[in-house]
Amino acid sequence: MPEGLEAEIWRRSLDRLVGSTITDVWADGRSADPGVSSMLPGSLITRIDRLGKVVLIATDGPTVGLHFGMTGRVEVHGVAPIEQLEYASGRDLAEWDRLRVWVDDVSTSEPPALRLNDPRRLGKVSIDPDLTHLGVDVFAIDxxxxxxxTQSRRSPIKSLLLDQSAIAGIGNLCADEVLWWSGIAPQRPANSLTHTERAALVTAIRRRMPIMLRRGGSTMGMLSPDVRSAAGPCQRDGAALERSKVGGRTAVWCPDHQH
Structure with a gap:
């Protein structure tokens, strides 16, 4: 499913729409706030932002929030920056479209400038979203x-990393990845981390997230989907990787160097 890294890839691809005027909008009423189709035409796109997993399209009118479910994906001028999400369908049907946006240099007879496609309809399109419940962005963590x-949370550290109100933008794959690099077991209580371990976790996030972003997203870490499914030897020390349930989510980790 998309994590903050995928949202950042989409944010960057949408930057090319800055300065364009929205001329027409179609939205699936089952996935979009009321007024998306009527409020946006005539608005100038002024900026593309992101917080956590949410992409924000700022205009001189309302701001549009793109909230991605497990299978949501974006096309910009007919090009998909990410062709297919891991674990998602490889098909691309028009009936799965949740949002189509045309701008002033694109005729409505042509593919839309922005297309949000989601076969499972788990994401949504919002107007002026309230994101005050989200924590610090993954790229701003210090x-x-x-x-x-972490200091007052007794929940497992992996569960905390997945809690968007604590840190916005980390999903299941990235959580396992940064814990693997920092040598911290996923089931450790968050408030049990030492000052040194917290520093190691921050370093892992700040170093590895940009690397994975450049490589293409959350599947491009050491614990790639292939490594996770095989659960073979750890690439650091050769120990057998373990697959556990932590907070209801699958965690892949190395019991030899993660403590």
Whole structure:
């Protein structure tokens, strides 16, 4: 499913729409806030932002929030920056479209400038979304914000990393990845981490997330989907990887170097 890395790839691809005027909008009423189709035409796209897994299209009118479910994906001028999400269908049907946006240099007889396609309809399109419930963005995490997030939480550290109100933008694959790099077991209580371990976790996030982003997203880590499914030897020490349930989510980790 898309994580903050995929949302950032889509944000960057949507940057080319800045300066364009929205001329027409079609939205699936089952996935979009009321007014998406009527409020946006005539609006100038001024900026593309992101917080966590949410992409924000700012205009001189309302702001549009693109919230991605497990299988949501974006096309910009007919090009998909990410062709297919891991674990998602390889098909692309028009009936799965949830949002289509045309701008002033695109005729409505042509493919839309922006197309949001989601076969499972788990995401949504919002107008002026309230994101105050989200925590610090994954690309803005530092030692102070990590300390605030962990110091009073007894939940497993993996569960905390997945809690978007604590850190926005980390999903299941990235959580396992940064815990693997920092040598921290996923089931450890968050408030049991030492100052050194918190620093190691912040370092892993700040170093590995940009690397995975450049490589193509959350599937491009050491614990790739192929490695996760095989659960073979750890690429660091050769120990057998374990697959456990932590907070209802599958965690893949190395019991030899993650403590």
């Amino acid at each position: 030692r102070s914000s990590m300390e605030r997030a």
